[in-house]
Amino acid sequence: MTGARLSALIVARNEQDRLPDCLASVAFADEVVVVLDRSTDRSAEIARAAGARIVEGAWDLEGDRRNTGIAACTGDWILEVDADERVDAALAKAVRATIATSAFAWHQVPVDNYVGDRLIRHGWAGSFGTTSVPRLFRRGAKRWRAQRVHPGLDWTGEEGPRIAEGALIHLVDRDISDMLRRLDKYSSAKAADLIASGNIGSLGNNLRRFVMRGFKSYVSRKGYREGAWGILLAFCTGAFPLLSYLKARLEPGKHGG
Incomplete structure (x- = not known):
């Protein structure tokens, strides 16, 4: 056991079906914090039964919701995990080894993305998916920006080497219809962010982005x-x-607030 304490942070909304497996996968952490955003299902009951500490509330911005969770963690290091993700055994071991020796502020974690039962390793890009995420960090090193979808990040400290062992198993979509619903949901939230910024861009620029991305x-x-x-x-x-x-x-x- 290392002297460095690890907090696992899960942010969820009505995830009673996925939460048990997610919680089981982070049981190796010294502390588990679950942020529940306007949840009306059994998520709170499930989290309590697993020994997690719960923060409940309502947040319009994803960045604010995640920052609330980070502030609630007491560990020296924090590992962020979404309810549709699981930490496999090899990654759990690598995380423990990293926080025992790292002199850096944060590390990228590898991701295996699944659509249904299919592992899709290639093609993830832009804001629709990634094969590496900056989820392991020292408390105080990471802050999310005040945006609704895929908020930006502000860092304090230096990035360390990407963790090479294991993976964060991401059950990203159940099927193609679920993928298209996610596209609709994300683009609506991003539209609200664009309107709030006062600069939605231009048709020409976004047509170019369509092709380039x-x-x-x-x-x-x-x-x-x-x-x-x-x-x-x-x-x-x-x-x-x-x-x-x-x-x-x-x-x-429709998307202005």
Whole structure:
């Protein structure tokens, strides 16, 4: 056992079906904090039964919700895990080894993304998915910005080497329909962020982003190795900023708050 204490932070909303497995996967942490945002299901009961400390509330901005969770953690290090993710045994061991010796402020963690039962290794890009996330960090090193979807990050301290062992298992979508619903949800939230910023961009710029992000997903990130799944990922990756812009421009009253 290392002298460095580890807090596992889970942020969730009505995740009673996924929360038990997620909680079980972070049981190796010294402390588990669960932030429940307007949850009306059995998530609180499940978290308490697992020995987690619960913070309940309502937040409009994802950044504020996650910062509340970080502030509630008491460990020297924090590992952020979403309810649709699981820490595999190899990653758990690597996290413990890292915090025992690291002189850095934060580390990237590898991610294995699943759509249903299919592991998709290639093609994740832009704001639609990633194969590495900065989830392991010292308390005080990370702060999320006040945005609704995929908020930016402000860091204090130096980044360390990416963890190479194990993976954060991300059950990102149940099927294609779930993926498209996620695209719709994310683009609506991003439209609200664009409107709030006072600068929604231009049609021309977002058309270029559609092409460039799709190309990055399919070619640069080797989505072509996934066959037809790679085409689907490239479409969603490129469509996200374009659809966000179109919602902000054509339906500002619907997405303005």
